[in-house]
Amino acid sequence: MKKRRIWATSPVYYLMAGFMLIMACLSFKQNKILFAVEFTVSVLAVAAVVVTDLHYRVHVYTAIRAARRVLSAEDQRDFDQFALPVAVLGNLGDIVWTNARFRDLFSEDEDSRGDNIAAYIYPKTLRQILSESGTAVSYGDKEFTAYGLRTGSGSVVYFVDDTYYKQIHREYREKRTVIALISFDNREELTRDSSGGEDSRITSEVEAVLRSWATDTMGGFLRRLTNGRYMLITDDLHIEEAKTKRFAVLDRVRAIKGENNLSATVSIGIGRGADTATQSEWHARQALDMALGRGGDQVAVHLRDGTYEFFGGLSKGVEKRDKVRTRVIAATLSDHIKSSDRVFIMGHTNSDLDSVGAAVGMWAAVTRGLECRASIVIDRNRSLATSLLNTFEHQPEYENMFITPQEALDQCTQRSLLIVVDTHSTSFVESPDVLRAIPRVVVIDHHRMMVTHIQNAIIFYHEPYASSASEMVGELVQYINGSALNKREATALLAGIMLDTKNFVLKTGVRTFEASAYLKRRGADTVEVKKMFANSLDTYKERSQLVAGAEVYKNCAIACSNWEFPNVRIAAAQAADELLSIQNVRASFVIFRTGNEISISARSLGDVNVQILLEEFGGGGHLNMAGAQIKNSTTSDVRKALIRVLDSKLAQASKREN
Numbered sequence: 216m217k218k219r220r221i222w223a224t225s226p227v228y229y230l231m232a233g234f235m236l237i238m239a240c241l242s243f244k245q246n247k248i249l250f251a252v253e254f255t256v257s258v259l260a261v262a263a264v265v266v267t268d269l270h271y272r273v274h275v276y277t278a279i280r281a282a283r284r285v286l287s288a289e290d291q292r293d294f295d296q297f298a299l300p301v302a303v304l305g306n307l308g309d310i311v312w313t314n315a316r317f318r319d320l321f322s323e324d325e326d327s328r329g330d331n332i333a334a335y336i337y338p339k340t341l342r343q344i345l346s347e348s349g350t351a352v353s354y355g356d357k358e359f360t361a362y363g364l365r366t367g368s369g370s371v372v373y374f375v376d377d378t379y380y381k382q383i384h385r386e387y388r389e390k391r392t393v394i395a396l397i398s399f400d401n402r403e404e405l406t407r408d409s410s411g412g413e414d415s416r417i418t419s420e421v422e423a424v425l426r427s428w429a430t431d432t433m434g435g436f437l438r439r440l441t442n443g444r445y446m447l448i449t450d451d452l453h454i455e456e457a458k459t460k461r462f463a464v465l466d467r468v469r470a471i472k473g474e475n476n477l478s479a480t481v482s483i484g485i486g487r488g489a490d491t492a493t494q495s496e497w498h499a500r501q502a503l504d505m506a507l508g509r510g511g512d513q514v515a516v517h518l519r520d521g522t523y524e525f526f527g528g529l530s531k532g533v534e535k536r537d538k539v540r541t542r543v544i545a546a547t548l549s550d551h552i553k554s555s556d557r558v559f560i561m562g563h564t565n566s567d568l569d570s571v572g573a574a575v576g577m578w579a580a581v582t583r584g585l586e587c588r589a590s591i592v593i594d595r596n597r598s599l600a601t602s603l604l605n606t607f608e609h610q611p612e613y614e615n616m617f618i619t620p621q622e623a624l625d626q627c628t629q630r631s632l633l634i635v636v637d638t639h640s641t642s643f644v645e646s647p648d649v650l651r652a653i654p655r656v657v658v659i660d661h662h663r664m665m666v667t668h669i670q671n672a673i674i675f676y677h678e679p680y681a682s683s684a685s686e687m688v689g690e691l692v693q694y695i696n697g698s699a700l701n702k703r704e705a706t707a708l709l710a711g712i713m714l715d716t717k718n719f720v721l722k723t724g725v726r727t728f729e730a731s732a733y734l735k736r737r738g739a740d741t742v743e744v745k746k747m748f749a750n751s752l753d754t755y756k757e758r759s760q761l762v763a764g765a766e767v768y769k770n771c772a773i774a775c776s777n778w779e780f781p782n783v784r785i786a787a788a789q790a791a792d793e794l795l796s797i798q799n800v801r802a803s804f805v806i807f808r809t810g811n812e813i814s815i816s817a818r819s820l821g822d823v824n825v826q827i828l829l830e831e832f833g834g835g836g837h838l839n840m841a842g843a844q845i846k847n848s849t850t851s852d853v854r855k856a857l858i859r860v861l862d863s864k865l866a867q868a869s870k871r872e873n
């Protein structure tokens with residue numbers, strides 16, 4: 216920072232005033248009037264300099280006296296020889312006096328009096344130093360902890376030179392052991408239909424990349440744990456360096472291809488900032504679960520404060536699921552249901568066809584399949600699935616099927632079970648109060664793992680590769696009791712699948728068709744589903760208006776709706792879907808207002824991870840379909856914030872640029 220003098224030393228002014236006086240005397244002989252004017256002005260100048268100087272001396276004297284009262288030891292040891300660098304400041308932060316040590320370390324024999332202390336402590340401020348008990352400050356290649364004291368007429372700042380200790384601390388931090396756990400995501404999928412030698416070729420190629428990364432780049436070493444799992448031991452400095460390259464090892468692994476032209480991918484969980492190696496390993500495990508839960512092909516770093524940083528995660532991932540797991544979960548879930556007095560099923564806020572469809576499927580499995588009492592907790596006023604809800608209305612067999620969150624709170628007991636479907640986020644569930652009130656919770660979800668996930672669920676059935684929660688429930692029901700579903704309920708589940716797959720276009724895997732085939736056998740009616748998607752003419756018009764008003768920025772279509780209208784959520788979601796059919800649009804964002812909230816619906820065809828982008832707004836979802844809600848803002852502010860996020864994050868969220 217440039218030094219700026221607050222006041223100047225007086226000798227120059229004395230000289231100038233004296234010079235003026237001499238000039239005045241010399242003009243006496245030439246012109247009496249000129250002499251009178253010049254003499255008066257120079258006498259006034261001398262007087263002004265003397266007064267200012269006196270004022271300054273008093274200022275310095277009082278500042279030093281006040282400082283002495285604060286700083287000096289009982290024996291009034293010589294202030295100037297005080298071992299720590301000290302600066303006495305006036306009330307504007309101007310340096311009025313410094314001791315020898317300060318001059319040694321800070322001013323290199325230059326006179327620093329009159330400088331603002333800000334020049335020596337930037338970017339920290341005097342106010343910060345005075346309010347904190349020890350502020351880290353660096354000057355040149357030295358590092359200090361600065362302490363400040365207020366005095367009667369300013370302040371005193373003294374500095375403890377801890378360059379050496381900070382250096383050791385930095386080295387300690389950089390050398391701290393970090394454990395990373397690596398999982399080869401798709402070994403089986405890459406080699407499933409290939410010759411025997413293919414498995415060992417791909418495995419050894421992936422292993423070679425990991426091993427050279429571990430030793431040559433990360434200064435550590437790699438150990439194979441079990442087939443497809445590895446442990447890397449390295450240090451914090453190397454993790455920091457790998458971060459700056461955004462973990463390029465992911466790209467090196469992705470360059471390895473199987474016979475079916477599929478790329479190999481790995482997921483890495485890193486435990487950073489832990490106190491011990493045991494803790495680091497535990498955090499690495501949690502981070503690896505996170506990375507896998509978000510679709511793999513990425514790095515998750517568990518930080519000291521329990522938060523995560525993510526890198527990569529741009530591939531769609533291959534369907535990687537295990538029917539045995541589904542069967543085991545169905546059996547365990549049945550046991551929990553049978554040992555509960557009542558089962559509550561709850562989806563996410565602004566429930567849609569998938570969350571309601573999945574809830575209806577679970578309701579049928581519990582009530583008809585296991586003959587236990589169950590209710591679906593829903594806020595009908597916020598639901599986007601009213602067309603589906605209406606099909607269950609006024610039917611005697613579905614009486615009391617849907618209850619409000621308040622009714623659930625009144626009816627639940629400590630022996631109740633809560634099944635959360637189509638979300639795993641504590642803040643996105645239909646009612647966080649119900650989530651808190653029921654101790655035993657089961658989660659069934661397909662969204663990419665969020666940091667705010669429900670903790671301590673007795674079953675956390677999470678399949679980021681499944682198309683929808685309805686597909687997952689469709690499979691579970693078959694194992695709980697295959698004949699539990701009737702035509703109406705099977706249709707509800709099919710509606711959920713068709714919503715999330717955009718009629719079997721996106722995220723549609725083999726198991727999506729298998730689950731749909733089962734639902735069809737149970738009588739699911741595709742024409743009924745089509746009717747559930749029908750919009751009113753008004754909604755249709757609003758949607759078209761949103762699409763027509765979109766702008767394109769960096770190949771992303773952005774539409775804003777400043778007006779609120781019925782079904783704005785559905786119109787916005789559909790507009791976001793539709794914007795993807797415009798040429799060269801890689802992602803779409805629709806910003807709209809609902810009450811005191813601004814929401815964003817984002818979509819992509821897969822080469823932009825919109826989930827990563829909307830996480831910046833506290834939202835989530837999937838790689839190609841995500842949402843977020845922002846409180847107390849305006850559509851134009853959210854649009855500006857989105858542009859900033861696109862400027863800073865679009866490259867890392869896009870496949871092409873990576």
Ligand SMILES: Nc1ncnc2c1ncn2[C@@H]1O[C@H](COP(=O)(O)O[C@H]2[C@@H](O)[C@H](n3cnc4c(N)ncnc43)O[C@@H]2COP(=O)(O)O)[C@@H](O)[C@H]1O
Pocket residue numbers: 563567568569570599637640643662714715747748784785788789815816817833834835836837840841842843844
């Ligand atoms: N705050 C959040 N945290 C985590 N995840 C979030 C959050 N906000 C949204 N999400 C998830 O993001 C995606 C996209 O949400 P969206 O609102 O843009 O789209 C959902 C529905 O609004 C939309 N939809 C509902 N009815 C219709 C219809 N008739 N036609 C077209 N679209 C419709 O479909 C999306 C359903 O997504 P699902 O929840 O995955 O089933 C979404 O995943 C949110 O959960």
Ligand SMILES: [Mn+2]
Pocket residue numbers: 563566567568569570637
């Ligand atoms: Mn949903």
